[in-house]
Amino acid sequence: MKKKICNVLVGTLVTSMMSNTVNVSNVYADSNIDFMKETSEDWKLVWEDNFDGDSLNMEDWNYETHEPGWVNNELQEYTDSTDNIYVKDGELVLKAIKDETEDGVKYTSGKVTTQNKRDYKYGRFEARLKVPEGQGLWPAFWMMPTDENLYGSWPRCGEIDIMEVLGHEPEKAYGTIHYGNPHREQQGTYILDGTTFADDYHVFSVEWEPSEMRFYIDGNLYHTVNDWYTKQEGDDEKTYPAPFDQTFYLQFNLAVGGNWPGNPDETTDFENAELKVDYVKVYQLDSYDENVTKPEKEPVDLRDPDATGNYINNGDFSVNEDLTDNEGWIKLTTLGGRGESIIENNKIILTTEEVGKENYSLQLVQPQLPLKQYGEYRLTFDARADEDRTMIVNVTSPDRGYVRQFEDTVVNLTNELQSYSYDFIMKDIDEANGRVEFSYGNQGSLATIEISNVRLEKIGQHEAEDNNKKTVLPDGNYVYNGTFDVGQDRMKYWDIESTIDNVSIGVPNINNSRELKVDVKENPASLSDVIVKQTDLAIAKNKEYTLSFDAYGEEDKTIKAQINGESFEANITTEKTNFKYKFKTGEVLNNSNLELLLGAYGVTYIDNVRIKETGLITNGDFGNGFAKWELFADSSVSSKVSSSIDNSTGDPSARIDIQDTGDADWKIQLKQSNVKLEKGKKYVLSLDAKSTIDRSIMFTIQRDGSSDNDWRPYSPNEIVELKGEYNKYQVIFEMTEESDENSIFSIAMGAVNGTQITDEHSINIDNVKLEEYIPLVTENLFNTIKNAKVIVYSDEFDEIVEEDREKLIAALNEAEEVYENAVSENPTVTQEIIDNAEQNLKNIMDNLRKEEQKEPGQDDNNQDENNKPGNNKPGDNKPGNNKPGADNKNEGINKNNKSLVNTGSEAHVIILASALVMVAVGVKIIKRKKSIN
Structure with a gap:
């Protein structure tokens, strides 16, 4: 079924x-035969x-x-x-x-x-x-x-x-x-x-x-x-x-x-x-031997082409062959497709009476085509139709679930005979029964098709890919076989180093539960006496990662994990526990080997070892090529779209070369699947992009509708205009649907806004990020400004002169306006900004506490002669003068935060530092005024 x-x-x-x-x-013939007697006595x-x-x-x-x-x-x-x-x-x-x-x-x-x-x-x-x-x-x-x-x-x-x-x-x-x-x-x-x-x-x-x-x-x-x-x-x-x-x-x-x-x-x-x-x-049976190995594949016998280099039999249609047998050309119908076919004058004529239910309800195919792994092939043919219409061509493997060796490609036919040529590389293992398919079923036309001069030639042979070089896996994990279910002993990619003899290491397979089991039967000198490690992981510089694994033992103990020069302890118990550790890489990688130090007496179990980028989008800087990414091109444009990693600047990016966008935005997409979104959380989605021509792209995160055609977006369909230089584009959204661990991030590069582009051009994408948006800092800042305004009008400060009050209120109003404007333009809040802002606030509060502890009239070591409390006349140190980016004369408050306030690399850092400094300065004015009075 x-x-x-x-x-x-x-x-x-x-x-x-x-x-x-x-x-x-x-x-x-006798249906009443007792079939039990046909069963071996071994079967119970x-x-x-x-x-x-x-x-x-x-x-x-x-x-x-x-x-x-x-x-x-x-x-x-x-x-x-x-x-x-x-x-x-x-x-x-x-x-x-x-x-x-x-x-x-x-x-x-x-x-x-x-x-x-x-x-x-x-x-x-x-x-x-x-x-x-x-x-x-x-x-x-x-x-x-x-x-x-x-x-x-x-x-x-x-x-x-x-x-x-x-x-x-x-x-x-x-x-x-x-x-x-x-x-x-x-x-x-x-x-x-x-x-x-x-x-x-x-x-x-x-x-x-x-x-x-x-x-x-x-x-x-x-x-x-x-x-x-x-x-x-x-x-x-x-x-x-x-x-x-x-x-x-x-x-x-x-x-x-x-x-x-x-x-x-x-x-x-x-x-x-x-x-x-x-x-x-x-x-x-009483028992089964599960210690079995997969049989070695016998070499595939690939036949030679004809004297002209063509693998297609009767490609010139010089023989009027039987189209119903399993040799040469075969005419196929299914799901309501109906039509006739005839070979004459060195061509085949395909007529359609009923198109059928699917585009493949009518097909002309030729099987038994040999394809060599990493061979480069060229498929060519001449074709026309009585009127403009389409057909679909591909090369597939019927014995391998019809996997496409050359993807479905739409051929646009006219009433003029044209030549068509398509190149592809056979990336699958050797195949003796490849099949070229011309599908002309339900594609909106009954027009008759003529095909001639069909050739499949091998035009090159590429080197085998280096499968030993690690990259990031499709699920975002940098650890290979972290679930211990790959390889004959389920330990592929893992190495063992042990200085003691009395230890057993393996992966039992009990009720489909596969975990690394390390049984140390003598007291070792240190945890490093037994190391299970994986080398040359594809972690990159200047990134943050999370290392995680499940661990437990038959008794409580301590184990360690090491990577990038950092060591992490895990105090394990008899209960399986998930351990997580974050680490950052710098400009230079200290070590890309993961080592599990398991030299603790007794039995230790390890499973689900993972290293993932901390961000929600994996490999967003394309440092690991297109790992975790998929380029989708609809069959109507697939031959006119290609991708590569652009290292021309030394900073890798994804480059998409496009000759024709097709007639819909979705027909070209760069996608990443299994993106996790949680209901009720806000996110910031951003990317850098440029194009060799001015054009639009659209990006969004959406539901995976591959099983039910429900592709509804979770984030806005953000349409942005690309120029010749990189620009940063971002959108903030809230996940209002139920949590989804399998959503898809997609950059649509087809006919965005209905504009089909047939000019050849290239798009570069880089630094794709999805981060949780945490609005606490900005909301607290806004509340701080509002509360300060309330305090200034409170009874506590009734004795201050009205001029001081008005100037302080003006400063707070300005801070509020700066906040609102900046939020509308750039509301991004990342964890790094929050950390910096919290440190900034802490420094400000520490300095305020120092000010509160001073006696009235005491000199401030950080003030010059003109800024002494006794000389601090209304207006001399106006809060309103502390605008974002302006020089802040109050060194006592700002001395530890110059880089945050003055560099202005992120809008929220500037707003936070400036507004809080204004509030702090205003409070100081009030306090000093009270002390003077």
Whole structure:
């Protein structure tokens, strides 16, 4: 059962070049054979359900309900109604129902699972069942992991499809596993000869062991897999046999419609649209050897091109070949696409009668194209259409989940024959079954297309990338394998140094819990006697980082962590605790190695080791290249957009070269995912940018709508004008939605404000920051000014002369105005500014206390002769003269804060220092006036 597959992948799945296809006669014509005798004696029955009662046993089963369109564009609503799910005559029946209503056709069906009731890790899983026949019906017996979050959402979590049959091909059954990131699948098929799986009952089973899965139908082995993986984007593969090393649960369902089977039509018989399950059984071995290794890949045999260097067969269309076989050119239709094709006069003519549901509902493809890793290729062809229209071209890998080796690219056709050329680099491993695809389905036109002179040539070979150089991982972590689940021993990237012999270090794997375990069995001389370390982390100079890890032990003890010349102690207990430490790098890195000093007697556990930048945006200065960043270019402009790291000034920045922005702002984006925002908090989002031409860009933080198309913004869609020199742009916003750890920061560089740009130009982005906005300082300052005005009018100061009062009020009014103006222009408050401002305030208050302790008339050592209290006439030292940036003669107050007040690098520092000095000076005038009077 395909789960959460994007439309392009699912749609093209129909046309997969299936491997491991077995064609058989109906070996087991007698459907009453006892299949237990086919099971090895080593497999022990641990659970079965023969559906002998009159209802489903809810101690074993769950109803799973979903609205139509939940996944795969399926039409049915899954219900818990006994009309759709029931037990009768010793069978579980899942029935699909079609209802004609005033609002149109409605489909309902059933789905049941054993999740959290009957979950198993490894075993033999078997069901005897009978499937329905009919266009758009899609029965399945399959398995999903109990906890899909262990390795991440589908397909990283893994999926085992024991049986799938498409109702319009009832003679063919599929057995498949899904895994990987990007999506991969391995699929086998089993085809009956002269009969169908809807005619009688058949037994479908899979034997799942740590290093292999074997698929059977009626006792016949037809598909074996032993090579799979899972990983996070940009990270290493998890230790084999992940993701198939966790508990899975069983499920049965009967889907209606969807990307793979297509929708029902007038021929579909819903009276007999039933999946009938006679029994389900689970067997287990006494034990499993989980210390297995992934099999080595055999070298891929890549065929040579023809004498002209072309890998395309019949690229000149000189042969009028059969377009329905699996050789050479193949014409494909799916999801309602309908049209004709003919080869004549050294070209292929593609006509369209029905465009179908998707842009790939009509396709011309050629598989079996060899692609060498890091090879550079050029795809060229000539094409025209009867009228202006588009088609989409790509190069993909059908056996690898249709991952794109050359991304979907929109080709704009006219009625004039034109030549098209596209270059791409094959970054995946060697591929013998690449496939070029021309898609011309639902793209707004029925116009006929002509294609000729198709060539795929290799034009270069690049050096392999240096995968040993560390960078920042996609989740923002600078520590590799901080969760101890990569490598054969789960210790990849970690080194061990020990001066004692009686110690064991490893990563146990108990109930999918993987933690570093250090067992020191003798009293060492120091913690440094046992060091677990990771070298050459990609931390950079002049940044602040947070080091964190989980730790606990079988007894209380102290351990240490060291990096960048700093040492941090952790006093651990028997309770798992998360420890966090901040450190800053300077102009020179002292040390980029992380060392965990674990030479403490007894058992210590460590997990989830992380080093992340303190900011909420990672690698915002592009010091680690494009790590953590993604450049998105829509297929209509992807060939006209490129990116690079610009080091021309010695300060790296992201450079985006654009030949065509496309016709919408979103068609070119520089993005960072998994940005954390918390409800109720305010943030400051800023960046530096420039462009070689005057143009606009837009930046925002938004919801990730990849699963439900909900892309609503959390911050304003800030549109700014770029010039030829860098400018700083920022926006302040409050997160009013629920907290979201997976939001997306996006800089849109397409047709902002509806302006499409076809002039070639470059945009540079640098110093992207997202910081929490903390308004306490400015709010307290504003309150200080207001309170000072109240105090000046209070009874305590009634005896001062009115002239002094008016001048003090004028100064406070000026401070208030300066505050309001500056806040409206530059309201950024960062933690650094707050720290500096708090120190500034502390110094001012310390000096005021000194003033309060002086006797009336006592000289101030920091005042000259003209500034003595006795000579301090009204107006001589006016508070209003202490304007931002003006010389402050009151050295007693300002002597420790000259750099803050006078440099004026941040508006709030100036405001805070100036306004508080004005208040302080005003209070001093009042105090001295009172003492004189």
